[in-house]
Amino acid sequence: MTHPFHAVILSGGNGERFWPLSTPDRPKQFLTVFGGKSLIRQAVDRLAGVVPMERVIVVTAETLVSATREALPELPEENIVAEPCRRDTAAAVATACGVVEARGGEDAVAAILTADHLMGDVKAFRRVLRDARDAAAKTDCIVTMGVTPNEPATGFGYIRVGRAEPLGTRTVFFRAAKFVEKPCEKTAKRYLASGKYVWNAGMFVWKVRTMKGALAAAAPELASLEAAIAAAQAPGPVMAKVYPDLPRISFDYAVMEKFPRILVSRGDFGWDDVGTWAAVDKHLRTDARRNVVRGPVTLLDCEDSVAVAEGPAIAALGVRGIVVVSTADHVLVAAKDRVQDLKRVLAEITSRK
Amino acid sequence: MTHPFHAVILSGGNGERFWPLSTPDRPKQFLTVFGGKSLIRQAVDRLAGVVPMERVIVVTAETLVSATREALPELPEENIVAEPCRRDTAAAVATACGVVEARGGEDAVAAILTADHLMGDVKAFRRVLRDARDAAAKTDCIVTMGVTPNEPATGFGYIRVGRAEPLGTRTVFFRAAKFVEKPCEKTAKRYLASGKYVWNAGMFVWKVRTMKGALAAAAPELASLEAAIAAAQAPGPVMAKVYPDLPRISFDYAVMEKFPRILVSRGDFGWDDVGTWAAVDKHLRTDARRNVVRGPVTLLDCEDSVAVAEGPAIAALGVRGIVVVSTADHVLVAAKDRVQDLKRVLAEITSRK
Numbered sequence: 001m002t003h004p005f006h007a008v009i010l011s012g013g014n015g016e017r018f019w020p021l022s023t024p025d026r027p028k029q030f031l032t033v034f035g036g037k038s039l040i041r042q043a044v045d046r047l048a049g050v051v052p053m054e055r056v057i058v059v060t061a062e063t064l065v066s067a068t069r070e071a072l073p074e075l076p077e078e079n080i081v082a083e084p085c086r087r088d089t090a091a092a093v094a095t096a097c098g099v100v101e102a103r104g105g106e107d108a109v110a111a112i113l114t115a116d117h118l119m120g121d122v123k124a125f126r127r128v129l130r131d132a133r134d135a136a137a138k139t140d141c142i143v144t145m146g147v148t149p150n151e152p153a154t155g156f157g158y159i160r161v162g163r164a165e166p167l168g169t170r171t172v173f174f175r176a177a178k179f180v181e182k183p184c185e186k187t188a189k190r191y192l193a194s195g196k197y198v199w200n201a202g203m204f205v206w207k208v209r210t211m212k213g214a215l216a217a218a219a220p221e222l223a224s225l226e227a228a229i230a231a232a233q234a235p236g237p238v239m240a241k242v243y244p245d246l247p248r249i250s251f252d253y254a255v256m257e258k259f260p261r262i263l264v265s266r267g268d269f270g271w272d273d274v275g276t277w278a279a280v281d282k283h284l285r286t287d288a289r290r291n292v293v294r295g296p297v298t299l300l301d302c303e304d305s306v307a308v309a310e311g312p313a314i315a316a317l318g319v320r321g322i323v324v325v326s327t328a329d330h331v332l333v334a335a336k337d338r339v340q341d342l343k344r345v346l347a348e349i350t351s352r353k
Numbered sequence: 354m355t356h357p358f359h360a361v362i363l364s365g366g367n368g369e370r371f372w373p374l375s376t377p378d379r380p381k382q383f384l385t386v387f388g389g390k391s392l393i394r395q396a397v398d399r400l401a402g403v404v405p406m407e408r409v410i411v412v413t414a415e416t417l418v419s420a421t422r423e424a425l426p427e428l429p430e431e432n433i434v435a436e437p438c439r440r441d442t443a444a445a446v447a448t449a450c451g452v453v454e455a456r457g458g459e460d461a462v463a464a465i466l467t468a469d470h471l472m473g474d475v476k477a478f479r480r481v482l483r484d485a486r487d488a489a490a491k492t493d494c495i496v497t498m499g500v501t502p503n504e505p506a507t508g509f510g511y512i513r514v515g516r517a518e519p520l521g522t523r524t525v526f527f528r529a530a531k532f533v534e535k536p537c538e539k540t541a542k543r544y545l546a547s548g549k550y551v552w553n554a555g556m557f558v559w560k561v562r563t564m565k566g567a568l569a570a571a572a573p574e575l576a577s578l579e580a581a582i583a584a585a586q587a588p589g590p591v592m593a594k595v596y597p598d599l600p601r602i603s604f605d606y607a608v609m610e611k612f613p614r615i616l617v618s619r620g621d622f623g624w625d626d627v628g629t630w631a632a633v634d635k636h637l638r639t640d641a642r643r644n645v646v647r648g649p650v651t652l653l654d655c656e657d658s659v660a661v662a663e664g665p666a667i668a669a670l671g672v673r674g675i676v677v678v679s680t681a682d683h684v685l686v687a688a689k690d691r692v693q694d695l696k697r698v699l700a701e702i703t704s705r706k
Binding site for chain 1: 373651653654660662664665666667668669670671672675677679680681682683684685686687688690691692694695697698701702705
């Protein structure tokens with residue numbers, strides 16, 4: 001039996017966390033500030049040798065289709081699946097399942113992947129992805145690529161790891177004992193110390209047949225969407241009709257937390273969700289005073305700062321722990337320890353308009 | 354005997370202290386950020402009722418002539434005297450004297466005024482200016498409009514005040530006992546405490562005959578320049594020929610410190626030289642958290658900061674004691690207590706180009 005392997009990259013985002021460089025029309029995955037190539041370009045490139053380009057599918061908002069084409073010119077046009085409105089990840093996964101079934105049947109295997117994360121160790125990522133593909137093909141489980149936590153992060157969901165499931169792969173898979181939402185810091189510390197939790201990085205692999213069963217059991221309206229898309233010539237018309245009435249709900253919440261057969265790996269492939277401006281010094285080169293600089297920037301006696309000039313050139317003098325970003329339309333100056341409140345600034349700007 | 358009264362506004366500057374809003378092509382006197390009208394416009398407007406427009410003369414760099422015309426459209430064209438190159442204030446004052454003599458003869462009186470300072474109390478300024486005019490007309494003294502210091506500033510020269518000279522004016526004039534250069538802080542504190550010093554604000558009034566004598570005694574080449582301009586149809590050709598060979602020297606140094614007959618008043622008309630970005634909160638309206646804001650600016654939890662958006666809109670989050678300025682070409686972010694090093698930043702930027 002063959003299990004043609006597809007990669008479905010969910011490419012959404014509202015462009016708030018890296019504002020003003022990111023905007024609703026150009027969310028984080030299109031930024032090139034993290035390593036020269038855009039994150040979505042990196043997400044596709046790291047599939048080389050694992051998933052051929054004709055089986056790479058991007059599910060994104062209609063408003064981002066042209067940016068996606070520009071970022072990924074060699075991706076077949078029909079591999080960009082445009083959502084007519086935002087309905088969170090449950091709808092996107094059901095859509096993806098329908099598209100993959102239409103192309104590869106019920107034995108096809110697909111990975112749901114992210115468009116806007118960094119993987120520091122691409123080789124290790126590919127190994128885990130291949131092993132997850134094999135595990136999904138030979139079992140009736142959804143196989144989640146968990147990430148070993150290295151700090152008590154409160155920004156991610158966690159998965160409690162159960163007993164190991166011997167599958168003969170180099171990567172060891174475990175039964176997922178429990179999905180938990182973003183914890184408070186105290187709980188996160190406990191999770192980290194216990195060694196029994198991994199981060200839920202939103203990447204999971206499944207056989208179409210398995211996903212169909214999971215949808216049917218947990219979310220009948222999503223199962224209908226999937227079936228309609230699988231039977232259609234193209235997903236567009238079905239989505240246009242069905243999407244507006246779908247609830248906004250995450251796949252974790254709609255399906256994953258209820259599904260009994262989930263495997264999880266403990267990944268360690270340098271995964272980073274590139275969460276905020278304050279965190280970019282973790283993965284971008286810094287100068288001797290721990291500053292990160294991009295574009296025409298002049299620093300004098302600055303420390304621990306981030307300066308990204310995409311618009312006017314930036315000159316900074318004697319500042320510390322500051323993020324400065326320029327675009328043609330906006331300048332952001334923020335204390336690093338306050339960037340989590342960027343949304344409040346955007347709300348303020350929007351309310352003034 | 355009539356003493357037609359002229360005002361000569363020296364309008365130079367290299368645009369460094371308020372960079373990037375100010376530039377060599379648009380030094381501080383052209384900025385409108387300090388009160389809606391440009392400082393040079395304010396300098397002319399505050400002469401209303403004291404000096405008629407046809408007797409207001411602006412001495413400026415050739416490169417600033419068109420900006421000056423734009424800022425002062427009603428100023429007669431021939432009242433803008435363009436210096437072919439920068440030669441500091443001594444040459445500018447000698448030129449001014451020649452121009453005033455050509456127009457009003459040796460009995461004419463002229464005030465040398467500044468283009469880029471604020472006067473908080475215009476009424477008081479006018480009173481002192483009129484009294485200085487009368488003092489200059491009826492004596493053979495150069496009459497300096499000193500400013501009572503209110504802090505131990507190290508950025509200005511000081512004048513030691515001698516005995517009072519009864520002239521029958523409402524303003525009391527004193528003999529200037531000594532001109533001293535910018536002091537160190539310790540000395541400045543001593544000056545302030547003594548009550549015997551005033552700031553040298555660069556404003557002084559004189560009769561043409563008096564100035565000619567002072568130039569002849571202290572700086573023969575400037576006396577020649579003055580005489581040539583006084584005899585010429587227009588100052589331009591003389592200046593083009595003479596200026597390049599003149600030394601770069603301030604009028605204080607070339608003439609004032611040597612001239613025996615100087616009167617000085619103790620002014621208190623809200624004079625402010627608007628020295629740096631860090632000091633603008635002294636004369637611009639601040640919000641409840643002592644921020645100064647100009648243009649499209651959104652602040653969230655910021656304190657003691659200055660945000661001026663002439664280019665891209667500025668959003669600032671959680672910063673304190675910071676100056677942020679945007680123009681179409683540059684963004685400056687500086688700690689307030691470091692703005693005195695702005696020249697170093699500009700030197701760095703220039704050296705990279």
